[in-house]
Amino acid sequence: MTAPVRLVYFAWVRERIGFADETVELPEHLGTVGDLVAWLAGRGDNFAYALEQPAAIRVALDQMHVAHDEPLGSPREIALFPPMTGG
């Protein structure tokens, strides 16, 4: 197993998952950000619901935006959230 990583969720992703953050040990086979999203979606009905449209999910690694085809690497904090609506 890899080092524990902090996962944080925002807006309707947070509401559908049912909590705002957790610390998990990720499996080693996750190569890309997209692999992580697919793995998370298999963790239960709440995750499947929150991540049912992977293309709508934005991901940040250590508070930097990344695309789904980028390597996951070994960040300390991973955030999942919907497209932003600030401003």
Add this chain to the structure above:
Amino acid sequence: MPAVPDVRVQADDFDVGAEIERLHAGRRDVGAVASFLGLCRDEGGRLAALELEHYPGMAEAEIGRVAAEAALRWPDLTAVTVIHRFGRIAPGGRIVLVATASPHRGSAFAAAEFLMDFLKTRAPFWKKEHLAEGGDAGWVAAKSADDEQAGRWRR
């Protein structure tokens, strides 16, 4: 030296006049200040408030990255201020201020528009609507028009 952006993410309201004054106080080289003020509207009486959620830490960092990019693109900018609020904001309330200063108006106008376009699509904030009749109407959906606005600046 590019301008060092002043970025603040806060629950508290801000004073637009004081912020604009601060951009040019004590200087003789500033010929233009452009500002954009974003407000909560009531959508024809439908809304009681907007609730703004943000990603603490990343919100400041991402606005800082966008502001630093603006300072590089328009090197004659003398100052950049971005203030973005979070929490519950009622119609008429201030949400965001972008203000830019430069010797001439061109850079100030362009940088302010650039900053707003990228704040919309990159700064981690989300709006939830609270209804005047009670309850909430869910999260505001992102607009593809906002992505197109931001896409104009690619080069």
